[in-house]
Amino acid sequence: MASANVLLLPEPGSGHLMSLIEAGKRLLSDGGDSEGRPLTVTVLVVRPATAESAAEVDAHVRRVEASGIGVRFHRLPSVEPPTDCVGNLQEFKSRYMQMQAPHVKAAAVELGAAALVVDFFATGVLDAARELAVPTYVYFTSTAALLALMLRLPALEEEVPDDFEEFEGTVDVPGLPPVPAGSIPGFMGRKASPNYKWFVYHGRRFMDADGIIINTVAELEPRLLAAIADGRCVPGRQVPPVYPIGPVIDLGVKETSNEHCIRWLDAQPPASVLFLCFGSMGWFDAAKAREVADGLERSGHRFLWALRGPPAAGSPHPTEANLDELLPAGFLERTKDRGLVWPRWAPQKQILSHVAVGGFVTHCGWNSTLESIRHGLPLVPWPLYAEQHLNAFELVADIGVAVPLKVDRKRDNFVEAAELERAVRSLMGSGSEEGRKAREKAAEMKAVCRNAVEPEDGGSSHAALQRLRGAIRRGAAASLP
Numbered sequence: 001m002a003s004a005n006v007l008l009l010p011e012p013g014s015g016h017l018m019s020l021i022e023a024g025k026r027l028l029s030d031g032g033d034s035e036g037r038p039l040t041v042t043v044l045v046v047r048p049a050t051a052e053s054a055a056e057v058d059a060h061v062r063r064v065e066a067s068g069i070g071v072r073f074h075r076l077p078s079v080e081p082p083t084d085c086v087g088n089l090q091e092f093k094s095r096y097m098q099m100q101a102p103h104v105k106a107a108a109v110e111l112g113a114a115a116l117v118v119d120f121f122a123t124g125v126l127d128a129a130r131e132l133a134v135p136t137y138v139y140f141t142s143t144a145a146l147l148a149l150m151l152r153l154p155a156l157e158e159e160v161p162d163d164f165e166e167f168e169g170t171v172d173v174p175g176l177p178p179v180p181a182g183s184i185p186g187f188m189g190r191k192a193s194p195n196y197k198w199f200v201y202h203g204r205r206f207m208d209a210d211g212i213i214i215n216t217v218a219e220l221e222p223r224l225l226a227a228i229a230d231g232r233c234v235p236g237r238q239v240p241p242v243y244p245i246g247p248v249i250d251l252g253v254k255e256t257s258n259e260h261c262i263r264w265l266d267a268q269p270p271a272s273v274l275f276l277c278f279g280s281m282g283w284f285d286a287a288k289a290r291e292v293a294d295g296l297e298r299s300g301h302r303f304l305w306a307l308r309g310p311p312a313a314g315s316p317h318p319t320e321a322n323l324d325e326l327l328p329a330g331f332l333e334r335t336k337d338r339g340l341v342w343p344r345w346a347p348q349k350q351i352l353s354h355v356a357v358g359g360f361v362t363h364c365g366w367n368s369t370l371e372s373i374r375h376g377l378p379l380v381p382w383p384l385y386a387e388q389h390l391n392a393f394e395l396v397a398d399i400g401v402a403v404p405l406k407v408d409r410k411r412d413n414f415v416e417a418a419e420l421e422r423a424v425r426s427l428m429g430s431g432s433e434e435g436r437k438a439r440e441k442a443a444e445m446k447a448v449c450r451n452a453v454e455p456e457d458g459g460s461s462h463a464a465l466q467r468l469r470g471a472i473r474r475g476a477a478a479s480l481p
C-alpha cells in the first residue's frame, strides 16, 4: 500500500491557511504506520478573491515550499467569486468555498485522497467528498466554545425568539457559564442575515463529518469538550469524534527579529512590560488611541504598544500608524522612559516569548490567545471582530487567565481610559486579587499547553493526534478497492 495522502482544504484567509498548514505539519511528524510509511499531506490552495490576498497567500505557500518540511501544494483552478454578497463576509467565504467543490473532487481523484480535512467555512464540499467515499474531517481554527455554540445554533435558533443583537438575557452554551447575549459573535446577531444562516448550516454539517480536529487543548476547555462529547450540544445525536490537537501555533522559533522593539525589550526588567497588539485587522482611530494613551500613562506601567492606523480604501488591512495624528500631544515624550509605541506589524511571537513581557492586551484572536497562554502570559481582553467577544468572555469567566475589561460594543468597541488604567493596574500590579488569580492561572495553563504536545507522560494533544492518524489510516485501508 502506498502512503496515505491527506488533502487539506484551507479557507484562503492567511490566518486560517497558516493554521491548517501547521496542523498538516503535525500530521506528518510521526514514525509512520506499522510498516514505517508516514502520511503525506497536500494543501489544496484556493485562489483568494483579491489580488492583495492572493499575493499574501502565494508568498506564504512559497515560504513553506522552500522550507522543505514536506507539505505539498496543489493549486486549484480559479473560480469566479460570488458578487452578490458584498458586506456579508461569512456568507462570502462559505459560498466561495462551496464553489470549489468540483475542483476539490477532481483533485481528490487525481491525487488519490485517503482523507480530506476542510476548514470550517468549507463544509459545503462535504457532499462532493461523500460521493467519492473519502473520509472527511473538519478543521476548526477556533475555540471549543465557538464549536459548542455552532453545534447548538440550529436548536438555539428556535429556543431564543429574538435576534441576539436585541436580546438582553443569557444564552445557554453547554460547558460555559451562561453567556451574555452581548458576547455572542456579531455575525450571529441577526437571524435574517445570510451570515447567521451560514453558521447554522455549518453547525449542522459538522455532524456529517468523520471527525472534528480542533485547535485547542483538552485541559484548557475541559467542560466544553465534555459537553460536546456527551451530546449536550445536539441532544439525541452522536457528535463525530473531536480531536483537540492544540496549541497549533508556529512558535516562531525562526522569528529572530533584531528590530528596535526587541532591543528595547532587552533593556527592560523581567515581566515588567505590558504588550498591546490587536491582530491582523485591528486598528485604532485618534479617539480610541487617545483613551489607550491616557490609560497607559495613568497606569504608570511599562508598555510596548503595537498601534496601527485605518486601512486604505478597499483593503481590510491596517496601515502604518501616523503617530502625530493618532496620539495626544506630548505623550511619547512623557512616557519615553517606560513605553514604546510600535506603528507597524510587530514580531508578536518573539515579543510574547521575551522575558521582559508580563501581560498582554489582546483583541482575543485565538492564535494570539494561544501564543500568549503558551508563554504563561495573563491577558486583558479587548475583542474587536470575528468570534473575539466570545473568546474574551471565556478567557475571563471560564478559563480564568484574563482580567475583565469593559468594552462598549455598541460604540464600536470603545474603552474608556479609566477602565483601561484599572485593568492594567489589576493585571500588572501586585495589589489585585483578580490580577493575581489571572497570573496564577496563566502560569498553570502554560504548563498544560507544553505538556499536551509531549509524547512522554501521555500529552493529551499528542494522544489526540495519534488517534487521528490511526483513524485516517483505518479509513484509508477501508476505502481500498
Ligand SMILES: COc1cc(-c2[o+]c3cc(O)cc([O-])c3cc2O[C@@H]2O[C@H](CO)[C@H](O)[C@H](O)[C@H]2O)cc(OC)c1O
Residues within 6 Å of the ligand: 012, 013, 014, 015, 016, 019, 053, 089, 090, 141, 142, 187, 280, 364, 365, 366, 367, 385, 386, 387, 388
Ligand atoms: C472565526 O470566525 C471568523 C474568522 C474570520 C477571519 O478571517 C480572516 C480573513 C483573512 O483574510 C485573514 C485572516 O487572518 C482572517 C482571520 C479571521 O479570524 C481569525 O481567525 C483565527 C483563526 O485562524 C482565529 O479564530 C481568530 O480568533 C479570528 O479573529 C473571519 C470571519 O468572518 C469574516 C469569522 O467569522
Ligand SMILES: O=c1ccn([C@@H]2O[C@H](COP(=O)(O)OP(=O)(O)O)[C@@H](O)[C@H]2O)c(=O)[nH]1
Residues within 6 Å of the ligand: 015, 277, 278, 279, 280, 281, 306, 344, 345, 346, 347, 348, 349, 364, 365, 366, 367, 368, 369, 371, 386
Ligand atoms: O502585529 C502583529 C499582529 C499579529 N501578528 C500575528 O498574527 C496572528 C493573528 O492571529 P489571531 O488569530 O490572533 O487573529 P487574527 O489576526 O486572525 O484576527 C498571530 O499569529 C500573531 O502572532 C503578528 O505577528 N504581529
